[in-house]
Amino acid sequence: MSATTTLRQSWIIMLRDLKHWQREPWTPLFGIAFTIMLVLVFGYLFGGSIVLPGGGDYLDYLMPGMFALAMMFGLEGTMTAIANDSKRGVTQRFRSLPISSVAVPLGRAGADLANSTVELLVLVGGGLVIGWRAGGSWSESLLAVALLLWLRFALLWVGILLGLVLRGEGGVMAVQVLVWPLGFLSNVFVSPEDMPAWLGTVAQWNPVSATAAACRDLFGNPTGITTGPLAEHATTVALVWPLVIAAVFVPLSARAYRRLSG
Amino acid sequence: MTQAPSLPAPATGPALHARGLRKHYGGTAALDGFDLTVERGTVHALLGPNGAGKSTAVNTLATLTRVEEGEARVAGLDVRSQHAQVRSAIGLVGQAAALDEVLHGRENLVMFARLHGLSTPAARDRAAGLLEALDLTEAADRKVSTYSGGMRRRLDIAVALLTRPAVLFLDEPTTGLDPRGRADVWEAVRRAVALGTTVLLTTQYLDEADQLADRITVMDAGRVVAEGSPAELKSRLGGDRVLVGLPDAVDAAVVRDAVAAVTHSEVHVDRDAGGLVVEAGTAGGTHALVAVVRALDASGVTPTHVHLREPTLDEVFLHLTDRTATPEESHS
Numbered sequence: 001m002s003a004t005t006t007l008r009q010s011w012i013i014m015l016r017d018l019k020h021w022q023r024e025p026w027t028p029l030f031g032i033a034f035t036i037m038l039v040l041v042f043g044y045l046f047g048g049s050i051v052l053p054g055g056g057d058y059l060d061y062l063m064p065g066m067f068a069l070a071m072m073f074g075l076e077g078t079m080t081a082i083a084n085d086s087k088r089g090v091t092q093r094f095r096s097l098p099i100s101s102v103a104v105p106l107g108r109a110g111a112d113l114a115n116s117t118v119e120l121l122v123l124v125g126g127g128l129v130i131g132w133r134a135g136g137s138w139s140e141s142l143l144a145v146a147l148l149l150w151l152r153f154a155l156l157w158v159g160i161l162l163g164l165v166l167r168g169e170g171g172v173m174a175v176q177v178l179v180w181p182l183g184f185l186s187n188v189f190v191s192p193e194d195m196p197a198w199l200g201t202v203a204q205w206n207p208v209s210a211t212a213a214a215c216r217d218l219f220g221n222p223t224g225i226t227t228g229p230l231a232e233h234a235t236t237v238a239l240v241w242p243l244v245i246a247a248v249f250v251p252l253s254a255r256a257y258r259r260l261s262g
Numbered sequence: 263m264t265q266a267p268s269l270p271a272p273a274t275g276p277a278l279h280a281r282g283l284r285k286h287y288g289g290t291a292a293l294d295g296f297d298l299t300v301e302r303g304t305v306h307a308l309l310g311p312n313g314a315g316k317s318t319a320v321n322t323l324a325t326l327t328r329v330e331e332g333e334a335r336v337a338g339l340d341v342r343s344q345h346a347q348v349r350s351a352i353g354l355v356g357q358a359a360a361l362d363e364v365l366h367g368r369e370n371l372v373m374f375a376r377l378h379g380l381s382t383p384a385a386r387d388r389a390a391g392l393l394e395a396l397d398l399t400e401a402a403d404r405k406v407s408t409y410s411g412g413m414r415r416r417l418d419i420a421v422a423l424l425t426r427p428a429v430l431f432l433d434e435p436t437t438g439l440d441p442r443g444r445a446d447v448w449e450a451v452r453r454a455v456a457l458g459t460t461v462l463l464t465t466q467y468l469d470e471a472d473q474l475a476d477r478i479t480v481m482d483a484g485r486v487v488a489e490g491s492p493a494e495l496k497s498r499l500g501g502d503r504v505l506v507g508l509p510d511a512v513d514a515a516v517v518r519d520a521v522a523a524v525t526h527s528e529v530h531v532d533r534d535a536g537g538l539v540v541e542a543g544t545a546g547g548t549h550a551l552v553a554v555v556r557a558l559d560a561s562g563v564t565p566t567h568v569h570l571r572e573p574t575l576d577e578v579f580l581h582l583t584d585r586t587a588t589p590e591e592s593h594s
């Protein structure tokens with residue numbers, strides 16, 4: 001199957017996935033509403049009492065973290081969509097068609113990236129409304145957005161794999177719960193330097209932390225970081241982490257899709 | 263809309279031809295020396311009870327399941343060595359609808375047509391033609407989730423026809439549908455045949471095979487137990503069954519003789535809560551029914567009800583597989 005044929009097929013699947021969002025917009029809308037609620041809770045309820053290492057305004061610190069967290073939570077949506085689809089007859093038909101075995105997952109990836117781009121725009125707009133300011137240049141800000149989508153792209157393959165493997169309700173629920181501590185165990189809300197040492201180390205190495213730190217840098221926001229690997233090389237780590245994740249999970253997802261039976 | 267077979271297949275020879283197919287699942291033989299020949303442009307029904315091996319036969323011919331032994335050709339192509347060619351020559355509609363519920367009917371067709379490699383305008387054309395042919399134009403721009411069971415099945419058939427397959431496989435196309443839905447699907451099958459496709463369908467209902475099929479293969483335990491046109495099979499069963507209900511007071515022997523004299527078959531008399539029930543086989547259809555009523559009338563007996571029905575699938579099997587006879591089984 002040539003690359004252009006595969007891309008064309010993925011494009012057709014992507015349009016189909018987008019049409020699903022358009023016809024049943026509640027899931028993505030709820031996702032955005034939920035992230036906005038988190039911003040309000042942390043920014044206003046807890047924000048006043050948090051002092052950052054290295055100083056700076058908490059809301060300016062929080063927003064880039066929220067962007068990264070939203071990218072991570074997106075994998076839930078990917079997983080649920082894939083799990084629901086694979087239980088339905090339409091997957092049976094897709095599998096019987098003479099199309100590339102990565103066309104369906106790749107189409108999903110395209111649709112979810114499009115969806116996340118809109119979500120990011122809404123969040124950025126919302127952040128600006130409540131007083132978040134990006135001090136970086138335009139090109140730096142665009143690079144930050146690209147890094148966020150890059151994280152989303154890598155993690156969505158984790159979502160595809162999980163959706164294919166854990167098709168039952170129980171498995172999907174488990175991931176929806178587990179994604180929380182994983183998201184919180186990062187620098188999104190609190191600087192790892194304010195955590196107990198071992199916890200701080202784990203949080204520092206969370207892929208979400210790398211992307212959040214890089215975005216804070218690029219947006220010209222306080223990073224809450226005074227030492228450690230992310231102090232100097234946040235952008236590099238934010239590029240490499242998703243690359244590693246994608247390198248592992250893209251082939252695994254493609255294989256799981258090919259093996260899908262029933 | 264004109265439909266030409268998409269195949270470079272030979273223009274002669276049967277559409278389907280299978281000899282001695284075998285397939286085991288663990289200890290059970292799903293196919294145990296299965297033979298089948300289906301002529302081009304016909305509807306062929308595979309009739310059998312649960313577990314007879316109907317789906318296995320279809321899946322084997324559609325190359326979804328590997329055969330262990332035997333040979334099969336679909337549109338002249340070998341199912342063992344020409345997988346890809348066979349797949350592009352056939353359409354398959356399984357037991358569950360394989361459609362996108364959120365998309366409209368037309369959108370489903372256009373999407374699948376494009377995934378088959380058609381350009382968007384060509385896909386739109388093809389979709390419109392099939393919607394028209396399968397009488398779905400009115401519902402074309404509605405979500406599939408709003409469709410009735412029969413409409414879904416018809417759309418499923420339309421999707422299977424997108425590639426202009428030489429052979430269309432339908433696995434229990436009407437199971438779970440109401441009578442209206444069944445009639446719609448039957449009409450769709452007839453239209454598919456009119457478009458030039460050969461149809462192999464599986465069913466558990468004798469009347470369905472009777473209505474639709476040019477020929478019927480009755481199978482059980484992975485083997486063919488009988489083959490023939492609907493009329494041939496039914497006559498082997500001694501045709502329809504006449505049922506007559508009578509008041510309790512009537513003399514059973516008188517009734518038995520009167521009915522036997524006109525049906526020329528063995529007559530069963532049962533006693534139930536309402537009175538006597540007399541049952542006999544007949545090849546004469548409604549004529550026999552009238553004759554029975556006349557004969558009873560002549561003997562001074564007035565029936566409480568009379569009824570003509572087709573043999574049930576159970577009776578077909580009891581007859582054809584020569585299983586232990588039950589009171590139902592009366593030979594002509």
Ligand SMILES: Nc1ncnc2c1ncn2[C@@H]1O[C@H](COP(=O)(O)OP(=O)(O)OP(=O)(O)O)[C@@H](O)[C@H]1O
Nearest residue numbers: 287290291292310311312313314315316317318319
């Ligand atoms: N994948 C499988 N694994 C194990 N056994 C199977 C499998 N598929 C079919 N069988 C067995 O093979 C036999 C034939 O099954 P098949 O599904 O072909 O019957 P069928 O005539 O289609 O029945 P139904 O009317 O219930 O659809 C049955 O005994 C069934 O249990």
Ligand SMILES: [Mg+2]
Nearest residue numbers: 316317318433
């Ligand atoms: Mg079956």
